[in-house]
Amino acid sequence: MGIITVDPVAELRGIVQGIRDAAEESCGVESVERDLERALDVxxxxxxxxxxxxxxxxxxxxSLGDGAVELxxxxxxxxxxQAVKEAVTARISDPRRNVSNLRLxxxxxxxxxxxxxDRDLYARFDRQDG
Known part of the structure; x- marks a missing residue:
């Protein structure tokens, strides 16, 4: 019998869905921080x-939506x-953008x-000096 390996991209997608579900059901980052840690680990x-x-x-x-900004x-x-930063920057400078999303x-x-x-909202970064 072989060891079952999980595709890391599929694992990330599953974690993302969990973050979205948890964020939709509650306010505050406490409900999603454990999943955010899991996503970062992957x-x-x-x-x-x-x-x-x-x-x-x-x-x-x-897609934005619940949990997107947090993730x-x-x-x-x-x-x-850099590729993720460029993607965010491109959305900000896109003349067809939804202006209400600019804050996000x-x-x-x-x-x-x-x-x-917002770093102090998260235990991981609030613990760090700086």
Whole structure:
């Protein structure tokens, strides 16, 4: 019998859905932080899947919805992937954009900074000095 391996991209998609479901049912990041940690672990543990991960994250940016800002902000504050930052920046500068989404995109982009203003909402980053 072989060992069952989970496709990391499928695993990430499942975690994303869990984040969306939990965020829809509650307010505050406490309900999703454990899943955000799991998503970050998958992203960091599978460097060979980065291109596919970036596609998943860009689809999250495009769909927005519950948990999207939290997932992108939390993971990209640590990872700072240029392709994801460029995707957010492109949505901000797109003349056809939905203006009401600008605040959400701005919140995502802010997470790429060391001075991310929402970092203290998350135990992982609130514990860190700086």
């Amino acid at each position: 992203l960091k543990s599978n460097p060979g899947s980065r291109g596919a991960f970036e596609e998943v994250l860009v689809s999250v940016i495009d 992108i902000s939390f993971s990209m504050h640590e990872l700072r992937w 995109y701005g919140a995502m982009l802010d997470a790429f900074s060391d001075s991310w203003r």
